Amino acid sequence: MALRGLGRRISIGKRCFSSASEVEKRPRDGKQINLFSAINQALHIALETDSRAYVFGEDVGFGGVFRCTTGLADRFGRNRVFNTPLCEQGIAGFAIGLAAMGNRAIAEIQFADYIYPAFDQIVNEAAKFRYRSGNQFNCGGLTIRSPYGAVGHGGHYHSQSPEAFFCHVPGLKWLYRLAVEEVPERDYMLPLSQAEVIRQGSDITLVGWGAQLSVLERACDEAAKDGISCELIDLRTLIPWDKETVEASVRKTGRLLVSHEAPVTGGFGAEISASIAERCFLRHGLQLEAPVARICGLDTPFPLVYEPFYMPTKNKVLDAIKATVNY
Amino acid sequence: MAVSRLASSSSSLSKLLLRPLPAPPFSRSFSAIASDDDGTVLTIETSVPFTGHKIDPPSRSVDTTRNELLSFFHDMSVMRRMEIAADSLYKAKLIRGFCHLYDGQEAVAIGMEAAITKRDSIITAYRDHCTFLGRGGTLVEVFSELMGRRSGCSKGKGGSMHFYKKEAGFYGGHGIVGAQIPLGCGLAFAQKYSKDETVTFALYGDGAANQGQLFEALNMSALWDLPVILVCENNHYGMGTAEWRASKSPAYYKRGDYVPGLKVDGMDVLAVKQACKFAKEHALKNGPIILEMDTYRYHGHSMSDPGSTYRTRDEISGVRQERDPIERVRKLILTYEISSASELKDIEKGIRKEVDEAIRQAKESPMPDPSELFTNVYVKGFGVEAFGADRKEVKAVLP
Numbered sequence: 040m041a042l043r044g045l046g047r048r049i050s051i052g053k054r055c056f057s058s059a060s061e062v063e064k065r066p067r068d069g070k071q072i073n074l075f076s077a078i079n080q081a082l083h084i085a086l087e088t089d090s091r092a093y094v095f096g097e098d099v100g101f102g103g104v105f106r107c108t109t110g111l112a113d114r115f116g117r118n119r120v121f122n123t124p125l126c127e128q129g130i131a132g133f134a135i136g137l138a139a140m141g142n143r144a145i146a147e148i149q150f151a152d153y154i155y156p157a158f159d160q161i162v163n164e165a166a167k168f169r170y171r172s173g174n175q176f177n178c179g180g181l182t183i184r185s186p187y188g189a190v191g192h193g194g195h196y197h198s199q200s201p202e203a204f205f206c207h208v209p210g211l212k213w214l215y216r217l218a219v220e221e222v223p224e225r226d227y228m229l230p231l232s233q234a235e236v237i238r239q240g241s242d243i244t245l246v247g248w249g250a251q252l253s254v255l256e257r258a259c260d261e262a263a264k265d266g267i268s269c270e271l272i273d274l275r276t277l278i279p280w281d282k283e284t285v286e287a288s289v290r291k292t293g294r295l296l297v298s299h300e301a302p303v304t305g306g307f308g309a310e311i312s313a314s315i316a317e318r319c320f321l322r323h324g325l326q327l328e329a330p331v332a333r334i335c336g337l338d339t340p341f342p343l344v345y346e347p348f349y350m351p352t353k354n355k356v357l358d359a360i361k362a363t364v365n366y
Numbered sequence: 367m368a369v370s371r372l373a374s375s376s377s378s379l380s381k382l383l384l385r386p387l388p389a390p391p392f393s394r395s396f397s398a399i400a401s402d403d404d405g406t407v408l409t410i411e412t413s414v415p416f417t418g419h420k421i422d423p424p425s426r427s428v429d430t431t432r433n434e435l436l437s438f439f440h441d442m443s444v445m446r447r448m449e450i451a452a453d454s455l456y457k458a459k460l461i462r463g464f465c466h467l468y469d470g471q472e473a474v475a476i477g478m479e480a481a482i483t484k485r486d487s488i489i490t491a492y493r494d495h496c497t498f499l500g501r502g503g504t505l506v507e508v509f510s511e512l513m514g515r516r517s518g519c520s521k522g523k524g525g526s527m528h529f530y531k532k533e534a535g536f537y538g539g540h541g542i543v544g545a546q547i548p549l550g551c552g553l554a555f556a557q558k559y560s561k562d563e564t565v566t567f568a569l570y571g572d573g574a575a576n577q578g579q580l581f582e583a584l585n586m587s588a589l590w591d592l593p594v595i596l597v598c599e600n601n602h603y604g605m606g607t608a609e610w611r612a613s614k615s616p617a618y619y620k621r622g623d624y625v626p627g628l629k630v631d632g633m634d635v636l637a638v639k640q641a642c643k644f645a646k647e648h649a650l651k652n653g654p655i656i657l658e659m660d661t662y663r664y665h666g667h668s669m670s671d672p673g674s675t676y677r678t679r680d681e682i683s684g685v686r687q688e689r690d691p692i693e694r695v696r697k698l699i700l701t702y703e704i705s706s707a708s709e710l711k712d713i714e715k716g717i718r719k720e721v722d723e724a725i726r727q728a729k730e731s732p733m734p735d736p737s738e739l740f741t742n743v744y745v746k747g748f749g750v751e752a753f754g755a756d757r758k759e760v761k762a763v764l765p
Binding site for chain 1 (some may be wrong): 418462463464522523524525527541542544574575576577578579604605606607612613655675676683726733734736738739740743
């Protein structure tokens with residue numbers, strides 16, 4: 040639970056690759072490490088390979104509240120890895136300016152719940168910079184990292200998933216990584232906007248991202264006991280998202296279920312549902328056999344003691360899988 | 367270079383933090399012990415004089431009575447005991463979530479209450495258990511809310527960071543630091559509008575002092591002469607970051623620039639009382655004023671923070687020895703022979719029992735009903751439905 044709960048990251052980036060290396064489909068050589076270590080390694084590589092890369096945010100100097108930045112200040116110095124005062128709007132604006140001068144600015148927002156003071160900077164400044172200057176300026180080197188999602192006791196302000204607000208803004212990219220994965224130790228690049236089919240199946244397609252995938256995986260395992268074969272897709276990037284992969288999968292299975300922790304109304308599942316309904320309604324004789332199911336958080340503020348009721352749990356997903364398959 | 371700067375700054379920080387309690391200038395020879403108060407006014411000097419920014423500070427001689435000093439001792443001890451009990455409950459996993467303890471800072475809450483009425487408003491961030499108690503909250507309400515039970519002040523829906531008490535003018539209890547300050551200025555506007563001679567105290571910490579919204583709200587308050595008092599509870603650490611690393615100017619009472627400010631020893635309850643009284647009078651006549659309370663928290667930022675990775679244990683125990691607010695009042699009581707040491711010990715024993723009893727009662731309270739998950743979002747009914755895969759309307763029925 041601890042690993043699952045804490046092992047989530049969202050990144051908003053204009054360009055999130057490390058500079059060297061070729062693009063690979065899915066690197067096979069690697070060992071299993073958790074997300075914090077992976078991020079830590081990635082930051083080490085980023086700062087090593089680019090002398091104009093900087094990491095900053097609240098309390099990152101000693102390693103950060105999730106230990107993603109351990110060792111960086113010691114290795115690269117406090118001119119490149121430094122703490123900021125408590126001011127998210129300031130951090131975001133400052134990062135945008137730094138990136139506009141051609142640097143790789145990696146800003147950390149301590150919890151995704153705190154990102155709202157920076158909303159104006161991200162949406163109005165970062166997302167539109169290149170567009171409105173006719174490509175004279177850009178803040179492509181900007182990355183904002185933030186942990187999101189429920190931890191079991193986070194309450195209202197240490198549990199939120201704000202992706203829906205930002206996915207509505209053209210000009211940003213929004214990505215996730217799994218909590219525990221096999222990661223190579225060297226520098227490598229993954230293409231953006233490429234969803235990954237984690238599990239092949241034939242009866243229903245499940246789409247999720249971030250830590251919700253572990254819930255979906257367990258639901259898949261349970262559904263398999265009832266003879267339902269589930270295909271599981273990790274979307275990885277929300278904008279731009281890989282419509283082709285999901286569409287191809289739904290054409291095969293005819294059923295779709297989307298799951299995320301954010302509240303269901305206006306959540307990103309709505310975008311996926313609408314797009315897939317558009318594309319897969321009736322085509323080449325194949326059609327959607329059932330309405331798209333969304334198993335998401337409820338339409339309330341993220342609660343404190345009610346968290347187990349609020350969350351899109353394995354059983355809720357399982358129920359929906361069965362209802363959709365038997366529609 | 368960073369290390370040497372750390373060493374020199376932290377030693378000057380330590381010097382700042384460890385100003386000792388001066389001996390009282392004289393001692394009166396009152397006869398008895400116990401709390402009969404003949405209403406005699408005792409005039410006691412604060413530990414250090416006030417420092418003003420664009421204002422003449424009040425006198426450092428504070429009037430108080432024997433009863434008031436005893437009540438200070440009692441109330442601060444209740445707060446201290448409550449926070450320590452909350453620490454144990456958290457470690458026993460009866461309190462979950464985030465828990466930010468106030469022990470060490472009790473003088474700010476108590477001194478403020480002594481200077482104002484329940485019709486004045488207080489709003490603060492998440493370190494609010496003691497502020498709530500000061501506003502008239504009960505121990506049972508505190509522990510119930512911490513454990514998420516129905517008898518909590520927010521019906522168990524808020525938790526540690528969201529205590530409120532409407533009838534006593536306590537507006538909470540906020541998670542995002544700095545966000546409570548514009549709210550406080552709004553409260554003050556309403557008070558000015560209703561002409562009821564009340565003020566609002568908007569509390570924040572040294573970390574939040576760097577939030578932009580503070581300065582926005584300050585400008586508006588000064589422009590419109592709102593009766594708001596901004597109180598910076600400067601415990602010198604914004605979570606793990608020392609004030610000298612977060613702020614170019616750690617003189618938070620001066621940050622208002624055109625708004626006057628006062629620096630107060632936040633560990634001296636009499637100084638806090640004097641400053642708040644002074645500030646209230648000023649705010650009603652002239653508009654906003656900033657108070658910087660120089661205080662200290664013994665625990666870490668929250669229960670997840672040991673509190674010793676960014677400061678030394680010597681510093682913590684040094685402050686505890688030299689500047690503890692409860693010990694200061696104890697010394698005053700003994701010096702002025704208001705009570706005896708053994709009586710004070712009895713009071714503390716009684717408090718321990720009171721706190722234990724409150725915990726026992728709170729444990730008996732049930733968790734809120736699952737239907738409360740959906741209440742207080744919209745008008746009844748709206749937003750409660752959850753659709754299933756078959757598209758029929760399904761009202762979510764919780765187990």
